[in-house]
Amino acid sequence: MLIEQSAYANRWRQVAPAAKGLFALGGFIAAFAARAPIAAIAVALLIATTTLVGAGIPFGRYLRVATPALFFLGISCLSLAFSLNLNSDTQALSFHLTPTGMQQVAEVSARSLGALSALLFLVLTTPLIDLIAMLRRLKTPEALLEIMVLSYRMLFVFSEAVHDTLTAQSARLGYATSRLALRSLGDLAANLTLQVWQRAHALHVAAQSRNNDGPLRFLEPVFTNKRRDVAFATAGGSVLVLLAVVLS
Amino acid sequence: MKPTVLNTPNSNLLELEHVSFSYPDGGIGLDDCTLIIRHGSRNALIGANGSGKTTLFQHCNGLLQPQSGLVRYDGEAIDYGRKGLRQLRSKVGMVFQNPDRQLFSASVQEDVSFGPFNLGLAESAVRQRVAAALLAVGMEAFANKAVHNLSYGEKKRVCIAGVLAMEPELLVLDEPMAGLDQRMQEELLIVLDELHERGITLLLATHDIDFAYRWADRLHLISAGRCTATLEAADLADCGDALSAVGLPLPKVVELHNRLMAKGALSNERTPRTPRTHGELLALL
Numbered sequence: 001m002l003i004e005q006s007a008y009a010n011r012w013r014q015v016a017p018a019a020k021g022l023f024a025l026g027g028f029i030a031a032f033a034a035r036a037p038i039a040a041i042a043v044a045l046l047i048a049t050t051t052l053v054g055a056g057i058p059f060g061r062y063l064r065v066a067t068p069a070l071f072f073l074g075i076s077c078l079s080l081a082f083s084l085n086l087n088s089d090t091q092a093l094s095f096h097l098t099p100t101g102m103q104q105v106a107e108v109s110a111r112s113l114g115a116l117s118a119l120l121f122l123v124l125t126t127p128l129i130d131l132i133a134m135l136r137r138l139k140t141p142e143a144l145l146e147i148m149v150l151s152y153r154m155l156f157v158f159s160e161a162v163h164d165t166l167t168a169q170s171a172r173l174g175y176a177t178s179r180l181a182l183r184s185l186g187d188l189a190a191n192l193t194l195q196v197w198q199r200a201h202a203l204h205v206a207a208q209s210r211n212n213d214g215p216l217r218f219l220e221p222v223f224t225n226k227r228r229d230v231a232f233a234t235a236g237g238s239v240l241v242l243l244a245v246v247l248s
Numbered sequence: 249m250k251p252t253v254l255n256t257p258n259s260n261l262l263e264l265e266h267v268s269f270s271y272p273d274g275g276i277g278l279d280d281c282t283l284i285i286r287h288g289s290r291n292a293l294i295g296a297n298g299s300g301k302t303t304l305f306q307h308c309n310g311l312l313q314p315q316s317g318l319v320r321y322d323g324e325a326i327d328y329g330r331k332g333l334r335q336l337r338s339k340v341g342m343v344f345q346n347p348d349r350q351l352f353s354a355s356v357q358e359d360v361s362f363g364p365f366n367l368g369l370a371e372s373a374v375r376q377r378v379a380a381a382l383l384a385v386g387m388e389a390f391a392n393k394a395v396h397n398l399s400y401g402e403k404k405r406v407c408i409a410g411v412l413a414m415e416p417e418l419l420v421l422d423e424p425m426a427g428l429d430q431r432m433q434e435e436l437l438i439v440l441d442e443l444h445e446r447g448i449t450l451l452l453a454t455h456d457i458d459f460a461y462r463w464a465d466r467l468h469l470i471s472a473g474r475c476t477a478t479l480e481a482a483d484l485a486d487c488g489d490a491l492s493a494v495g496l497p498l499p500k501v502v503e504l505h506n507r508l509m510a511k512g513a514l515s516n517e518r519t520p521r522t523p524r525t526h527g528e529l530l531a532l533l
């Protein structure tokens with residue numbers, strides 16, 4: 001939900017999503033083009049700075065959104081850095097920190113950081129509705145888009161349903177003891193399953209009543225300065241790629 | 249809007265004739281229900297919880313098909329084939345009770361555009377209709393907002409806009425006032441008045457007899473799946489029996505007015521007709 005809030009309330013909300021997508025794409029390419037870790041780190045820093053300073057995303061929020069991803073990155077780096085040896089004589093397990101391993105870790109993690117910063121830039125500045133509209137223009141299969149639209153909408157309908165049910169249960173002491181909590185949790189799951197089905201059905205009926213009998217079509221938002229935005233983004237993306245190549 | 253509306257104010261737009269419908273679990277939705285909605289009129293359907301209002305509405309739009317009986321639109325029995333339903337649903341717009349069950353697009357503008365696109369309109373025409381519909385409900389500033397960030401009242405308006413954008417002849421609203429605060433209710437009333445002026449026939453469900461009396465031309469009472477009576481709002485003061493038969497009181501204004509008449513505080517000459525609102529009554533005193 002933090003991502004969602006930023007996407008709607010950042011300085012670049014009115015910038016064409018195509019431009020933001022292009023810049024992020026530049027970031028991805030740069031991250032993969034960067035052979036030296038230092039180059040990838042530089043790319044990551046540049047994109048992060050753009051996100052924070054350009055789009056005006058608060059630093060604290062940026063960190064909070066990035067933390068889970070960084071955590072998983074850390075874990076996978078650890079598993080890469082250490083190699084597990086089984087000594088056949090003593091039957092003992094041992095960990096080794098290998099120099100080639102370190103090199104590999106540095107490369108991989110730097111690239112991942114670059115790619116992560118590009119992805120964060122995109123999702124923190126662009127609402128999913130704009131992204132979906134963009135994907136539609138890129139001729140993404142209609143069925144896929146419809147699933148995205150509906151899941152996105154259902155996500156909020158559901159988080160509301162979960163929240164309401166939880167509140168209602170708590171208000172009647174449903175979670176007072178661990179035994180009760182287990183029971184309430186079971187009820188919640190059962191109740192939600194039913195609600196999923198009912199709400200999905202209700203949406204289907206609503207679609208029918210508005211005469212839908214095929215693909216879901218919607219009006220797309222218009223962005224006034226699209227050409228200018230795209231030009232800027234192309235320049236920015238090229239700078240990233242150049243930076244990555246030069247520093248490698 | 250349509251000349252026929254003006255020429256034939258008393259002709260029947262929608263008729264339910266002895267319609268019965270029960271749900272698969274045996275629950276009775278409608279039971280031999282007969283109802284007439286006239287061209288260009290304002291109708292309130294009044295009934296307790298579970299009396300069948302929502303079930304009846306779903307018959308107006310062809311979402312449910314009567315198990316026995318007949319539904320006519322503009323004099324002709326509804327054709328439940330694909331084409332017939334398409335035609336019916338482009339003329340009868342339905343606003344659901346719970347906005348979260350109607351809105352399924354992510355942004356306001358997208359959702360409102362859904363119906364017009366389904367009518368097969370071109371993009372420029374859709375854009376026009378969306379703008380006009382959002383303007384009609386006073387939500388034009390919200391076009392690019394995300395649906396889930398709206399308040400309940402705002403969601404309800406978006407629902408109405410989504411149906412208005414299809415330019416229906418008959419607009420059916422399931423409990424439009426429920427959950428709205430006083431101001432939102434007043435604003436919604438203004439919206440409804442404008443729609444009525446444009447010639448759109450209105451049918452809404454409510455529990456609130458005071459509101460129905462103030463707003464509607466005709467009140468339809470429903471109880472246990474059956475329409476027990478259709479009353480002209482103008483004659484409601486004499487219909488206490490029909491109301492109490494379904495457990496409804498007389499509107500408060502009527503009660504007060506009757507009592508004032510009995511006490512001699514008001515006389516017949518000064519009040520040619522029973523006042524419809526608190527304000528009208530006060531003005532008489």
Ligand SMILES: Nc1ncnc2c1ncn2[C@@H]1O[C@H](COP(=O)(O)OP(=O)(O)OP(=O)(O)O)[C@@H](O)[C@H]1O
Nearest residue numbers: 271273275276277296297298299300301302303304
């Ligand atoms: N999907 C369903 N399955 C089974 N029974 C249903 C279903 N929907 C409604 N019913 C039953 O049909 C009857 C009429 O319900 P309906 O929803 O039409 O009432 P309502 O007048 O709209 O009530 P409310 O004011 O609470 O919205 C009720 O007894 C209800 O239990």
Ligand SMILES: [Mg+2]
Nearest residue numbers: 301302345422
């Ligand atoms: Mg209902």
